[in-house]
Amino acid sequence: MGKGKSDIGPPDYRDMLPEVIKNNYGKWKYHEITKPGVLRHVSESGAEVWTVRVGSPRLVSIDFIRDICDVADKYCDGHLRFTSRYNIELMTPKKENVDPIIKAVEKLGLPVGGTGKSISNIVHTQGWVHCHSAATDSSGIVKAIMDELYPYFISMELPARVRIALACCINMCGAVHCSDIAIVGIHTKPPKVDNTKVSAVCEIPTTMASCPTGAIRRHPDSNIKGLVVNEEKCMYCGNCFTVCPAMPLADSDGDGVAIYVGGKVSNARSVPMFSRLAIPYLPNNPPRWPEAVDAIKNIVEVYAKHALPDERMGEWIARVGWENFFKLTKIPFTEHHIDDFTHAVDTYRTTTQFRW
Amino acid sequence: MTDNDTPLINELENGPWPSYIKEIKRMAKRKPAAKDLLGVQELSFKDKITHWKHGGIVGVTGYGSGVIGRYTDVPEKFPAVEMFHTMRINQPAGWFYTTDSLRKLCDIWEKHGSGLTNFHGSTGDVILLGTNTESLQPCFNELTEAGFDLGGSGSALRTTSCCVGPARCEFSNIDTLDICRDFTQEFQDEMHRPRWPYKFKIKISGCPNDGVAAIARADFTIIGTWHDTLRIDRAEVCKYVQNGFDIKGLVIDKCPTKALTWNEKESELVIRPDDCVRCMHCINKMPKALRPGVDKGATILIGGKAPIVKGAYLSWVLVPFMKMEPPYTEAKELLHKIWEWWDENGRTRERVAELIERMGLKTFLRAVDLKPNPQMVFRPRSNPYVFFD
Numbered sequence: 001m002g003k004g005k006s007d008i009g010p011p012d013y014r015d016m017l018p019e020v021i022k023n024n025y026g027k028w029k030y031h032e033i034t035k036p037g038v039l040r041h042v043s044e045s046g047a048e049v050w051t052v053r054v055g056s057p058r059l060v061s062i063d064f065i066r067d068i069c070d071v072a073d074k075y076c077d078g079h080l081r082f083t084s085r086y087n088i089e090l091m092t093p094k095k096e097n098v099d100p101i102i103k104a105v106e107k108l109g110l111p112v113g114g115t116g117k118s119i120s121n122i123v124h125t126q127g128w129v130h131c132h133s134a135a136t137d138s139s140g141i142v143k144a145i146m147d148e149l150y151p152y153f154i155s156m157e158l159p160a161r162v163r164i165a166l167a168c169c170i171n172m173c174g175a176v177h178c179s180d181i182a183i184v185g186i187h188t189k190p191p192k193v194d195n196t197k198v199s200a201v202c203e204i205p206t207t208m209a210s211c212p213t214g215a216i217r218r219h220p221d222s223n224i225k226g227l228v229v230n231e232e233k234c235m236y237c238g239n240c241f242t243v244c245p246a247m248p249l250a251d252s253d254g255d256g257v258a259i260y261v262g263g264k265v266s267n268a269r270s271v272p273m274f275s276r277l278a279i280p281y282l283p284n285n286p287p288r289w290p291e292a293v294d295a296i297k298n299i300v301e302v303y304a305k306h307a308l309p310d311e312r313m314g315e316w317i318a319r320v321g322w323e324n325f326f327k328l329t330k331i332p333f334t335e336h337h338i339d340d341f342t343h344a345v346d347t348y349r350t351t352t353q354f355r356w
Numbered sequence: 357m358t359d360n361d362t363p364l365i366n367e368l369e370n371g372p373w374p375s376y377i378k379e380i381k382r383m384a385k386r387k388p389a390a391k392d393l394l395g396v397q398e399l400s401f402k403d404k405i406t407h408w409k410h411g412g413i414v415g416v417t418g419y420g421s422g423v424i425g426r427y428t429d430v431p432e433k434f435p436a437v438e439m440f441h442t443m444r445i446n447q448p449a450g451w452f453y454t455t456d457s458l459r460k461l462c463d464i465w466e467k468h469g470s471g472l473t474n475f476h477g478s479t480g481d482v483i484l485l486g487t488n489t490e491s492l493q494p495c496f497n498e499l500t501e502a503g504f505d506l507g508g509s510g511s512a513l514r515t516t517s518c519c520v521g522p523a524r525c526e527f528s529n530i531d532t533l534d535i536c537r538d539f540t541q542e543f544q545d546e547m548h549r550p551r552w553p554y555k556f557k558i559k560i561s562g563c564p565n566d567g568v569a570a571i572a573r574a575d576f577t578i579i580g581t582w583h584d585t586l587r588i589d590r591a592e593v594c595k596y597v598q599n600g601f602d603i604k605g606l607v608i609d610k611c612p613t614k615a616l617t618w619n620e621k622e623s624e625l626v627i628r629p630d631d632c633v634r635c636m637h638c639i640n641k642m643p644k645a646l647r648p649g650v651d652k653g654a655t656i657l658i659g660g661k662a663p664i665v666k667g668a669y670l671s672w673v674l675v676p677f678m679k680m681e682p683p684y685t686e687a688k689e690l691l692h693k694i695w696e697w698w699d700e701n702g703r704t705r706e707r708v709a710e711l712i713e714r715m716g717l718k719t720f721l722r723a724v725d726l727k728p729n730p731q732m733v734f735r736p737r738s739n740p741y742v743f744f745d
Contacts, residue, residue: 004497006418007544010446011503013533016453017523026522026531030643041524049524059376059485061383061390062462062471069455080458082451082475084519084568091524110374123478128400129376129393130426130442130485132408137400139376140368147371172662173478178572178670206704212665239665243705245410252404265572267564267579268637269612272571272670286401287367310610310641342667 018079020049020093036156037112052101054088055111059139071104085121087114119152123165134168135185135255144288159307178263180313182275189254190234191247195226202244210239256283262314273314280336302329321355364401389470392434416496420550422506439488444481444507449536460502468495480517481507512550518560519567528562529580529652530680535560553702564636575708577657577671582649585629592645593625607638653679659709669709676731697723
């Protein structure tokens with residue numbers, strides 16, 4: 001078996017660009033959203049490119065990709081791109097191609113939207129289709145949420161864009177921690193140490209060092225080459241499980257999701273901010289996770305009703321105060337909401353200014 | 357296994373959003389691995405727990421990353437996914453493709469894998485989802501023949517990604533795609549042979565709207581900006597206002613530093629350039645009338661990451677303004693200094709931000725030969741505990 005070539009890197013993007021993009025690279029002057037899911041970019045040269053943005057389930061078959069390629073061959077001179085939120089973008093210099101593109105993708109069962117003041121696709125992780133550390137599923141719960149929020153994908157009626165992301169454990173591959181709404185899979189029970197396997201599959205000092213709260217110790221019985229967990233100190237982060245497979249902490253009843261809100265990465269108006277805890281725990285309830293879906297829908301609806309134009313979720317909450325966020329959404333505020341990790345005291349209120 | 361065996365996941369074929377279950381079922385007609393994946397997914401929905409084990413070490417010759425080993429814990433029930441490894445395929449910058457290149461990828465994956473993919477993974481790669489150990493090398497060989505290569509994984513430089521940039525966006529202040537391509541080619545070794553304390557990510561956004569969330573998740577964050585004054589097309593501003601656009605409410609009042617005023621009498625938008633912090637809001641609202649300045653470059657920030665282990669960080673300003681022209685020597689030299697210091701001092705699974713917090717920003721700045729400046733902080737310290745060494 002040959003070795004293949006080595007370290008060639010990805011294909012050069014310059015070989016992938018449509019003609020109209022190549023000719024107007026760096027010369028774009030302005031853009032407009034002509035309707036939900038359709039962008040028109042105009043160049044200094046007067047040339048224009050129309051983009052149809054299409055939602056995708058992300059986990060797709062090669063036949064799905066081939067179907068999209070057929071549309072791109074027919075209307076986009078054999079080019080297309082994807083966005084960082086998994087949407088497909090079909091681009092053409094010809095305005096008359098826009099409606100046929102929309103018809104073609106709708107025939108494939110795919111929605112057009114995700115532009116401007118919409119809820120675009122949910123950035124997410126692998127979950128139960130592929131990940132060993134998942135505390136919840138990803139594709140399944142995302143599908144359940146997007147079915148419910150679908151009207152917001154195909155329209156632009158919200159005060160501002162709402163970026164939703166989901167991570168199936170607190171490793172959070174992807175930037176979920178700075179999203180308008182972040183859904184995070186959580187464990188709520190300490191790892192179950194399998195000391196028959198620890199010495200065979202784990203490095204004991206590395207596993208002890210992996211614990212951010214120092215909860216893992218050598219087994220007190222020196223005849224046992226193993227580990228014990230001080231369960232009171234465990235915050236279920238799973239870092240030990242990542243370095244030691246003999247410490248699983250997934251649990252059918254204990255695992256679930258937490259909801260964080262009000263984060264953003266854009267610098268527009270306010271500075272980028274982290275999402276903050278709104279709901280500490282909701283159960284895993286496949287196939288449709290009704291508790292999580294209802295909670296998210298409620299947050300979106302309350303935000304849509306109360307935020308001012310162009311106010312992102314976090315900006316709205318900053319203006320009305322977290323005390324009002326909990327009041328308006330009817331989400332109970334509990335001791336779990338009060339930070340007790342590093343830098344916690346920075347979140348305690350040091351003023352008499354607050355709302356009743 | 358028939359549809360009758362998967363009542364829970366069948367439910368997710370309903371509803372308006374496109375269904376990944378339908379996609380898996382499409383491949384299940386001709387791929388046993390896709391068929392057994394349906395079974396594993398159904399079992400997880402029933403048990404409310406994952407059925408995947410820790411990955412073993414698998415890969416292709418000469419590489420330490422790019423392949424994630426994956427095995428199910430129920431191989432007796434679902435033998436076709438006993439091994440279900442992932443291959444991360446480095447995407448072209450900006451996620452632009454020709455249909456020819458995509459069809460080639462599909463044909464290779466038809467031959468060597470489950471036929472299931474992610475377009476794309478969170479980090480940016482094309483994810484080829486599910487194959488066995490024997491297929492990895494032949495699949496890789498064909499991928500490189502077709503012009504594709506693996507991305508990063510493990511304690512290595514991860515696949516770099518960027519926003520659409522100058523390819524189709526008027527806001528971009530740097531050539532995000534070229535920086536992404538250039539860095540990716542230069543750092544192939546750092547990406548494919550893990551040797552650091554932990555992962556390291558580089559992300560490039562063309563403007564402070566930060567379309568690829570670089571500030572939240574990249575250890576080395578490059579965000580395009582400008583050093584002069586934003587450009588105002590007075591005639592176009594007037595057109596917005598004549599068309600009923602509420603310039604006072606939607607732009608002037610929203611400016612975070614009150615740098616804009618609207619002179620009603622003269623119909624003129626006036627900016628106090630020194631007060632503008634380049635937040636992008638006014639440009640976002642009036643793209644036909646307002647544009648970034650012409651002295652373009654990037655702000656370099658350091659340390660963005662998700663919570664594991666010591667908590668999440670947003671990137672911190674390191675170099676307020678850096679010109680970004682090929683071959684990007686200044687940025688690359690800075691990267692090498694950062695990697696050397698981190699590699700020397702970092703503990704296992706310690707990201708660069710955690711090391712900076714442990715050792716102090718002062719120590720870090722000395723190590724990478726940067727002078728302190730007020731743009732690096734929101735505010736100076738309030739405590740009196742200064743080390744005068």
